[in-house]
Amino acid sequence: MYGLRTLIGTSVISLIILTTPAAADDGYGLWLRSNIQSVRQVEVSRSGNSPTLMLAEAELRRALPADMPPVMVTTAAAPGIAALRLPFDGLGDEGYLVRSVTLNGRPVVLVAGNSDRGTLYGAFALIRHLATGHSAQAIALRSAPKVKLRVLNHWDNLDGSVERGYAGQSLWDWWTLPDFHDPRYTDYARANASIGINGTVLNNVNAKADSLTAPYIAKAAALADIFRPWGIRVYLSVRFSAPIELGGLKTADPRDPAVAAWWKAKADEIYRAIPDFGGFLVKANSEGQPGPRDYGASHADGANMLAAALRDHGGIVMWRAFVYAETDPEDRAKQAYTEFKPLDGKFADNVLVQVKNGAIDFQPREPFHPLFGAMPRTPLMIEFQITKEYLGFATHLAYLGPLFTEVLDARTGWKPGETVADVVDGEAEHHRLTGMAGVANIGRDRDWSGSTFNQANWYAFGRLAWDPALSAEAIARAWAAQTFGNDPQVIDTVTAMMMGSREAMVDYTGALGLSHLMATGHHYGPGPWVSDLARPEWNPVYYHRADAAGIGFDRTAKGSNAVGQYAEHVAKAFANPATTPESMLLWFHHLPWDRRMASGRSLWEELVTHYDRGVAYVAGMQRQWDMLRPKIDDERWQKTATYLGIQAREARWWRDASLAYWMSVNHRPLPAGVRPPEHDLTWYQARQFPHAPGQAH
């Protein structure tokens, strides 16, 4: 009760009391918990009156410990700052500098950027710096984002459902917008700003034309007004055929002047309501969405027509490369490259092509997408999926930091040392426009993301979009400290749990480069046996190609030659099983079950070993979490413990169902001492979940 005595008789505005670790915490506060540990407040002054600077000041007042030196919130251009000759050059619009300096003879911590947005990011950086256990003395932080557009993609529908959402309804209550401004909208913007996210696409890429009608533009404008002081721009997904559905035109052909004029007028209408509107995200000619190919025009024709409508306003187009055609017999993994590579250099300069991290669809592991590095004249935005469509929905603990960094750190082979991150952040080709998109895992659930640990994936995406060179482990440690407090045992244990969790999910769902083994529709649980869906590439058997002799998809020159889409020496490595990382082996090769692996085990034995390793890892997380019980508040501890229990049961389910199926195909016994599946294959095949969350209506 430190500080209470000093209170009596003094004038206090507010009083915050330490709660014990065991108190309930519903997770709403994310990683932005108040650190106030006494009732004395740190001195914070501000030079400048923009709403953004005031927010920066308020954040610092709310979070800084009392033993801080005075803090000064300002911008590079403020009086007295220039004289300090601080290194603001190269920080751009959004970078920050947080520095212990002497001002008018007093020690002060200066928080400043070239713009007020930079200052706000600096404030959050200072809060993070202190919350992760660093000293309040001799502070010298300096950073600028390496990626320009750091954007969430909400797959939120206008009826409040969220496609592949596992955290409740859409945050956006379209029905009460634009009138009602849920305080949660502000808290959402604040959380994003705290990790550097500066844009949000409000609606599903499977878009309804309605989102472009006047009432919905007004609703989006209300959100934009709330987000603006936090440095966040609003974008919309658009339906390519909207000129037909809303405008009464007979065509949406991008080469038709009436179509272009319709989009131009629509863009003008949007910018009247949202002067800093970000632009459009487009899913075209993919999974049933309309697009320019319907008219024999190219993706570039479509993108450039929209880009022209937005150009004068400073808006951009994010055009997705996620295309595969039901009529195309080509290996699905190849189709995006085949379609987009020839268009390199044909896109307008306010278009980014948005490419998923891998060539299929957000599987637990995929090799990096062959388009990275292959379209040097086009800015490629990378798209990650933060929501865990294929990684256990809300309940399984799978920290995606290592998934993100594995792709970002991959060498493209097109230039010496060039990584996917270099392509994405523009380093490789000095693109002006750069971007990273994450499919949001945010909903109206009280804890935002369906579980405490899912919050870490939102956090990691934001941090990596700011700096793709950060390590997944450093991010995990910072998140753990900000989320659970700065106890070394908690941070070490939580970080350890997180760092292996995605690999465990790969292991218990299907390792060694297998993919797309999940059940149909909802994508939950195992379905490696599924072979009866209308389109070949919807069936798991299309991907694993297991038979009595072997398993895996031959993507070498003998097979689909998808390896040929990579740069020469990368292609060469992937073309040879001996030089293909074992983690991606069956993605590229069809191999006999008896093939000898690095471990000395056969491929079949190795696969079994991975399944067991994944199951064991989850049991290990349960033990680790149990040990933290005294140090975590009861509500978050209990929910996580329950979810780990679900995960343990379901990891076993994945393993058992998968083994039962593989054995039905390869007719091989399990290695000695390996526990047999609990049920026979038909039992697993009969399981159904008609009301699983996240399915579109």
Next chain:
Amino acid sequence: MYGLRTLIGTSVISLIILTTPAAADDGYGLWLRSNIQSVRQVEVSRSGNSPTLMLAEAELRRALPADMPPVMVTTAAAPGIAALRLPFDGLGDEGYLVRSVTLNGRPVVLVAGNSDRGTLYGAFALIRHLATGHSAQAIALRSAPKVKLRVLNHWDNLDGSVERGYAGQSLWDWWTLPDFHDPRYTDYARANASIGINGTVLNNVNAKADSLTAPYIAKAAALADIFRPWGIRVYLSVRFSAPIELGGLKTADPRDPAVAAWWKAKADEIYRAIPDFGGFLVKANSEGQPGPRDYGASHADGANMLAAALRDHGGIVMWRAFVYAETDPEDRAKQAYTEFKPLDGKFADNVLVQVKNGAIDFQPREPFHPLFGAMPRTPLMIEFQITKEYLGFATHLAYLGPLFTEVLDARTGWKPGETVADVVDGEAEHHRLTGMAGVANIGRDRDWSGSTFNQANWYAFGRLAWDPALSAEAIARAWAAQTFGNDPQVIDTVTAMMMGSREAMVDYTGALGLSHLMATGHHYGPGPWVSDLARPEWNPVYYHRADAAGIGFDRTAKGSNAVGQYAEHVAKAFANPATTPESMLLWFHHLPWDRRMASGRSLWEELVTHYDRGVAYVAGMQRQWDMLRPKIDDERWQKTATYLGIQAREARWWRDASLAYWMSVNHRPLPAGVRPPEHDLTWYQARQFPHAPGQAH
């Protein structure tokens, strides 16, 4: 900061600090706000160790002010209590007695029932007594519920959507049940217990058979375990054709022994998981649901077959009388009576027939349903709709207490003085089983009901189910005090706003007995012109029958003779416009626009006056709420103010659209000085809301 000084140096377990009225309050706490005003805790002792008694003790510790005498939580049978010779007789299983007594020479407030559930209700009664400004001295409360089954009906679907729900997704996260026990489930049970609700039907009456599969029974059992200590039983809506869909039978004919056996086995399975399972709610042969009529069997045949399956376990069937057939040309208002009245006396003794308050469907005003009093040998459960399907969804402020009591207080005419409440609470015929059902307005929104004022409708339903003789105004006052604190200005103003709000909604949507004038599908906003729907009784024009000469539905002997379904002298009154209350005039009569009303105005002028009155009332609520700004926390004040703004705009919309339409029919000018509609009729007819909430998928 009273009490702080005394704190220093003493040992305290918890410390709660008064917040200023302006602090944010997100409404999660409902009417169960903590009243603790100092850090000294009242002394609470308990005799007995049941979980329910422990909850009663915890509630009192949490809520009682420090200046209370010691409180004793016990039951009638506890040692030492019998000697006090207190009047426990007649309190039954659920009644309570809260009494200032002297025990062992000390003044003590005794909180006790014949059962621990009674004690829990007593604890909440004491908390309410004090929170509404009564003295802590000389307490003498004694009450027993007049209605046995006080049940919420959740129209919650297994996919998380809520039919006619305007407060977010379903509270039940079926996906993570039975593993995860959201703390909110407990808070839900607590809120219900605090107002006497003792049952909850978990799933939509438009039921899926899946809810009777083993996984969903386990999920329901998990909820039942959480609710049990709060005195709340779980019920399920069942799909009548489940024996076909789940059991593989060829029929669901209730007279088929295999069908009966299937239900018996299913009931046994449920009771193994939920020993105190309440029973089934059934919507049969209504709006496309399957039922016994599909096989030529009667509703009684169907209900009794299910009742037989439940009987040995003590379960009951709630069989809905809400039926109307697409093939039946009879006045829709007559069909339930026509179908059910002949079945009086044919239902098993563990069946209740659940009758909506009026004969159509939860309109802002309907005359009481003619079945009340007309089936003396059958327990009739009344069904109210708490969710505001036809009363402005979440955003319009409409307190339903007066709607509920208007029906409950109505004289049936079948016996001298008999009211609908007498029929419902069993007074009239001494039925053992009695019940009141309310279609819940509860969802996963933080404030549970979509708005603070909607919480009052949940509260009022519970209070009236306990005691149908309570006044709507007394309930409003108590709710206001418990929800906003005991400031007389706040209570007076809030109560005044509430008490006229439902009548205002009647006025601005269509007064004088008009009904069913809303737009199609979502039921939001005006649509009196709608005439193109497939079934005649889906069209507003079916209900108002307006033409150049007059308006209203002739339900006298010259028309559909629905009046003939009422008891003789009620029928006689309704048959004559002169003796029909003006508030229900056009429900029963088709009358000329020129008809002279009690006010001296013509019918047309009177209708216009009502529209204007409704609009003006909303403006008045805005002014009243503005005056309370200094006394209400900012978050609840702001949200309510915003919603009142929406309501003001939409009241005007209802008025203007309706007037434009009536004028297009009657070709009459507006009375002098009356403001014309803002737009022409076609403007109103063109408005569309494709993504309005609450629609089934």
